[in-house]
Amino acid sequence: DESLDDPLLQGLNPPQREAVLALDGPVLMLAGAGTGKTAALTTRLAHIVRSRRAWPSEILCVTFTNKAAREMKERVGQLVGPAVEGMPWLGTFHSIAAKLLRRHAELVGLQSNYTIIDTDDQLRVLKQLIQAEGLDEKRWPARQLAQCIDRWKNRGLNPQDLDAGESEAYANGQGQKFYRLYQDRLKALNACDFGDLLLHMLNVLRTNREVLEQYQQRFKYIMVDEYQDTNQVQYLWLRLLAQGHKNICVVGDDDQSIYSWRGAEVANILRFEKDFPGAKVIRLEQNYRSTPDILAAASGLIGANSERLGKTLWTQRNGGDKVRVIGVWDGPEEARRIGEEAERLEREGASLAQVAILVRAQFQTREFEDRFIAIGLPYKIVGGFRFYERAEIRDALAYLRLITQPSDDLAFERIYNTPKRGLGDKTLEKIHRHARARAVPLSLAAFEITETDELPARARNTLYALMRDVGRWREAAKTLSPAELARTVLEESGYTTALQNEKSAESAGRLENLAELARAMEEYETLGDFLEHVSLVMDNDANDSAEKLTIMTIHAAKGLEFDNVFLPGWEEGVFPSQRALDEGGLSALEEERRLAYVAITRARRRCTIVHAANRRIYGQWTSSIPSRFIAELPAAHVDQETTLSGGASLWRAQWSEASDPFADVARNQPSRIVTRGPGWQRAAARDYDPAPRRIAESTRSAASFAAKPRGDIALGARVFHEKFGYGTVTSQEGNKLEIEFETAGAKRVIDSFVKPAP
Ligand code: ATP
Ligand code: MG
Numbered sequence: 001d002e003s004l005d006d007p008l009l010q011g012l013n014p015p016q017r018e019a020v021l022a023l024d025g026p027v028l029m030l031a032g033a034g035t036g037k038t039a040a041l042t043t044r045l046a047h048i049v050r051s052r053r054a055w056p057s058e059i060l061c062v063t064f065t066n067k068a069a070r071e072m073k074e075r076v077g078q079l080v081g082p083a084v085e086g087m088p089w090l091g092t093f094h095s096i097a098a099k100l101l102r103r104h105a106e107l108v109g110l111q112s113n114y115t116i117i118d119t120d121d122q123l124r125v126l127k128q129l130i131q132a133e134g135l136d137e138k139r140w141p142a143r144q145l146a147q148c149i150d151r152w153k154n155r156g157l158n159p160q161d162l163d164a165g166e167s168e169a170y171a172n173g174q175g176q177k178f179y180r181l182y183q184d185r186l187k188a189l190n191a192c193d194f195g196d197l198l199l200h201m202l203n204v205l206r207t208n209r210e211v212l213e214q215y216q217q218r219f220k221y222i223m224v225d226e227y228q229d230t231n232q233v234q235y236l237w238l239r240l241l242a243q244g245h246k247n248i249c250v251v252g253d254d255d256q257s258i259y260s261w262r263g264a265e266v267a268n269i270l271r272f273e274k275d276f277p278g279a280k281v282i283r284l285e286q287n288y289r290s291t292p293d294i295l296a297a298a299s300g301l302i303g304a305n306s307e308r309l310g311k312t313l314w315t316q317r318n319g320g321d322k323v324r325v326i327g328v329w330d331g332p333e334e335a336r337r338i339g340e341e342a343e344r345l346e347r348e349g350a351s352l353a354q355v356a357i358l359v360r361a362q363f364q365t366r367e368f369e370d371r372f373i374a375i376g377l378p379y380k381i382v383g384g385f386r387f388y389e390r391a392e393i394r395d396a397l398a399y400l401r402l403i404t405q406p407s408d409d410l411a412f413e414r415i416y417n418t419p420k421r422g423l424g425d426k427t428l429e430k431i432h433r434h435a436r437a438r439a440v441p442l443s444l445a446a447f448e449i450t451e452t453d454e455l456p457a458r459a460r461n462t463l464y465a466l467m468r469d470v471g472r473w474r475e476a477a478k479t480l481s482p483a484e485l486a487r488t489v490l491e492e493s494g495y496t497t498a499l500q501n502e503k504s505a506e507s508a509g510r511l512e513n514l515a516e517l518a519r520a521m522e523e524y525e526t527l528g529d530f531l532e533h534v535s536l537v538m539d540n541d542a543n544d545s546a547e548k549l550t551i552m553t554i555h556a557a558k559g560l561e562f563d564n565v566f567l568p569g570w571e572e573g574v575f576p577s578q579r580a581l582d583e584g585g586l587s588a589l590e591e592e593r594r595l596a597y598v599a600i601t602r603a604r605r606r607c608t609i610v611h612a613a614n615r616r617i618y619g620q621w622t623s624s625i626p627s628r629f630i631a632e633l634p635a636a637h638v639d640q641e642t643t644l645s646g647g648a649s650l651w652r653a654q655w656s657e658a659s660d661p662f663a664d665v666a667r668n669q670p671s672r673i674v675t676r677g678p679g680w681q682r683a684a685a686r687d688y689d690p691a692p693r694r695i696a697e698s699t700r701s702a703a704s705f706a707a708k709p710r711g712d713i714a715l716g717a718r719v720f721h722e723k724f725g726y727g728t729v730t731s732q733e734g735n736k737l738e739i740e741f742e743t744a745g746a747k748r749v750i751d752s753f754v755k756p757a758p
Contacts, residue, residue: 008047008079016040019249019282020047023221026242026276027249030269032313033298033601034289037251038559041225042072044249045090046079054220056087060241064226064559066092089219093234097197098535100204100215107208108200113405115191116535120394121410122146122193129181140171149179153195154263156202156233159183189409198233205240216244226559227252227272231263239275248276254309255302258555258595260587285312289561291320293637294607298600300634305590322639323600323607325570325630330614335371338566338610342377342549345564352378354563356550358599360575364568365551372549382552392499392510393517397534399489400482403474404527407441416446419498421466427459437752438735443470451736453747454723469493482530483521490514554599565603568610571624596629609633710735710751718757721749726757 009017019029019040031037045061048054056076063069069091076087089096098116105112117125126142126149148169152162159180167176186192192200205212222242224230227250230238242248250272257266273279287295295315302308328334342355359365365381372379398414405411417423434454435445449455450464469492477485490496496514499507524530550562569575576592600607611626713719717729719739727741735751 008043008050012036012040012043013284013286015282015284016043018280020044022249022280022282023048023053023247025246026272026279027282028269028272028279029249029251029282029284030253030309030311031251031282031284032253032287032311033256033598034287034295034561035284035313036286036288037253037284038068038225040284041223041249041251042075045072045223046076048221049076050080057089058218058220059087059089060096060219060222061087061090062093062096062222062224062238063091064229065556066095068225068559069095093230093237094194094197097201097237098532100201101192101197104201104204104208104211107204107211109187110192110200111190113190115189115401115405115408115410116197117186117189117191117193117410119146121191124410124413125185125189126178126182129178129185133178133181135171135174145170145175145178145182148175149182150195151263152179153193153199154231154233156199156236158199158203190405190407191410195233198237202233202237202240205237212240213244215241218244220245220247222248224248224250226256228254228257228266228269229259229264229558230268231259232265232268233263235265235268235271242276246276255305255311255594256558256598256601258558258591258598260591283311285314287313287315288317289604290315290601291317291605293320293322294600294603294605297323297607297633297637298597300637301600301629301632302593302597304632305593307587307590321606322637323609323633325609325611325633325638325640327626327641328610328612330612331367332371334568334610334612335367338368338568338608339371339375339377341566341608342564343375350564352547352549355566356552356557356560356562356564356602357566357568358552358554358557358602360554360569360577360595362553364574368551368568378548379551380548382550382556390510390513392495392513395495396486396490396514396517397531399473399493399495400486400527400531402443402470403477403485403489404531406443406474409435409442412442412446415493416466419494421462421494423459423462423466427455427463430454434750434752438750443467447471448735448750452749454749454753477527481522482524482527483518485527486518486521490518554595554602557602558598561602561604563604564606564608565599566608566610567599568612569615570609570611570627570630571615572627573622573624574615575627575629593629593632596627712756713737713751713754719754720757721747721754724749 009020012020013036016036016039019027020043023044029037029040041061045059048059049056061069061072063072073087073090088099091099101108101110101114102112105114123142123146126145127137130137130140130142130145152166157166159176162176162179164173167173169175170178186196205215219241222238224238229252238248250269252269254266254269257264260266273281290298292315295313299313326337328337338357342352345355346352357368368379369381371377395414395418398408398411398418401408401411402415413428416428431442431446431449434440434449435442438445438448440448446463447467450460450467453460455463473485473489473492476488480488496511499511499514521530524533573581575596576589580588580592609630611624611630613623615622615624713729713732715729715732718726719729719737720726721739721741724739724741724744724747727739727744727747729737730740730746731738732751736748737751737754738746738748739754740746
């Protein structure tokens with residue numbers, strides 16, 4: 001039997017081995033940070049493949065990041081050799097759902113080359129709907145509607161599933177109506193948003209027995225990391241799929257549940273044993289990641305939460321620095337200080353790849369960027385905000401989207417007058433009208449309209465040139481590599497030139513970003529592959545393995561570890577966030593504290609917390625108070641340091657009040673740190689802004705559209721045109737007419753713009 005002398009298992013402790021070997025039936029691995037949950041899951045996967053219990057294609061494995069998926073794949077590859085074809089069902093919920101949905105898109109009314117739209121596009125569509133329905137967008141913001149819809153989707157609710165109470169959440173009970181309109185619009189666009197990926201797949205499985213049974217049979221093993229952060233729709237989806245072989249193994253830590261604002265429900269962990277009776281519950285207690293002081297500081301902090309399952313954590317390691325807390329004057333000094341420390345670490349031989357700055361909120365990153373650019377410290381910002389969210393990147397991607405999918409109306413609207421080419425709203429309005437009348441995409445409508453006299457000559461020529469270029473690029477896409485194509489498009493569209501002419505510091509940065517985009521594309525063989533990649537790179541992905549310091553949000557850092565971690569901005573109003581403070585409830589604050597716990601437990605060797613006495617937030621200087629979480633750290637495991645004189649007394653005073661139940665254990669070994677709390681109460685889902693999500697689009701084939709003539713206008717008919725007045729049809733080709741107008745003379749127009757004259 002595959003027992004103890006198996007080298008695969010030798011690095012693991014007994015409960016980890018148990019988790020690897022318990023292959024039949026449901027398994028729940030519940031354990032604190034750094035106890036080797038992910039390591040055990042990865043080994044389990046390798047073990048299943050190597051022992052031939054299942055083919056790689058028969059294993060569904062959900063990881064929190066694409067990076068984690070890549071690492072698992074590599075590991076399995078090392079252990080079982082190149083005979084293993086890729087693992088198609090190893091990835092994030094979104095990437096797996098997107099892949100499944102491409103196979104079954106038609107079951108939910110989409111085509112398999114559907115586009116995945118991002119938050120920006122989502123808001124644009126919602127705004128249009130709100131306006132079309134004559135609602136006041138100021139009173140009922142699209143953003144609010146977007147949040148409602150996301151929340152419903154996270155809970156697995158379709159429009160028809162909403163009750164009147166739910167519908168109240170938007171515009172006096174019109175929530176359901178707008179949700180339905182939005183879904184219909186997306187279908188018409190052959191698009192879906194992020195929330196749809198899972199919801200559509202859930203719908204497919206719920207309503208198609210054969211499809212469900214096919215996957216229930218296929219997935220012999222199901223594994224899920226970071227299970228505490230699954231939301232309802234993910235849970236329902238997993239539960240359906242797992243009903244086949246019932247070999248489902250989930251891994252989680254209630255103390256690291258930090259996505260309740262995105263609908264995650266830690267109750268899913270508690271429910272597991274009920275849903276899967278006889279589940280084996282495995283607890284891991286030994287932490288392999290952090291030094292005793294870091295572990296004790298984190299454990300002390302999370303001990304202040306009441307909504308906990310409670311767990312035991314210990315470490316065999318000893319030595320190491322205490323957690324450092326540094327007080328500085330302001331934001332720029334914070335950045336300067338951390339920059340210096342990072343350089344010092346580098347001089348002492350540390351790799352910058354092992355240095356991370358973990359922030360609570362995105363706005364915090366800019367200060368570091370500015371500083372590090374100034375001193376030439378290589379850094380990368382990991383997370384969706386930066387790169388693919390930037391305007392110039394989104395513009396470039398819109399061009400590429402339109403090239404791959406002519407029906408991508410959102411992309412068309414984005415590039416229509418970007419860079420500025422003198423095409424105005426009136427022209428767009430006409431294109432829209434024509435597209436609606438003929439039920440064709442905007443890009444085709446734009447093309448057709450240029451073959452007529454509907455537009456003033458200048459607009460017509462400009463639009464014609466643009467559409468001709470798009471057509472040419474579409475041809476070029478067949479032979480050029482994605483990167484070459486991107487360069488060509490940016491050059492020929494005038495986009496690059498427009499930026500060059502700006503000659504600002506900002507435009508220089510934008511040009512660099514575009515160059516970087518082309519570089520990123522070099523790794524892809526087809527444009528479709530690249531766009532798919534862009535759509536699926538989650539917020540929390542690190543692609544780049546070069547030696548750079550990492551700046552990322554704590555949310556995105558979940559599951560990762562670094563030797564040296566800097567935690568800036570530990571001030572009331574930043575961390576805990578103002579939003580959590582305003583809410584006033586216990587659960588919001590407890591989630592912030594779990595986030596702080598996640599932050600500290602990312603550190604292997606050194607953890608440095610920084611707070612500034614003054615901070616400019618959204619352009620306003622404010623003086624700030626050190627975070628309450630600093631006061632909650634057990635003092636015996638902390639070194640404090642400040643460059644301030646006055647401010648120091650404030651937090652020293654707070655500190656002396658903090659008790660330290662861990663003082664006696666941290667330096668002994670093995671140290672044992674025990675924290676307990678009453679059971680969980682579910683943290684209420686809150687609805688603040690989800691982290692902006694990546695763009696997403698992907699398509700393969702270019703659809704073609706036929707323009708049929710309308711039946712009610714024949715050669716010789718007398719017609720009326722809004723602009724040109726009355727006239728007689730002198731020729732007809734498809735939907736294009738030539739008309740001899742009584743006053744305007746001969747014109748070419750599109751038949752949707754004319755009415756039969758009485
Ligand atoms: P998190 O809760 O943060 O996701 P985790 O429980 O998933 O943490 P891992 O990331 O799997 O923990 O492991 C933490 C560290 O401990 C890793 O560096 C891993 O290689 C190491 N590790 C895991 N198990 C063992 C073991 N049995 N012996 C030695 N090191 C181990
Ligand atoms: Mg993990």
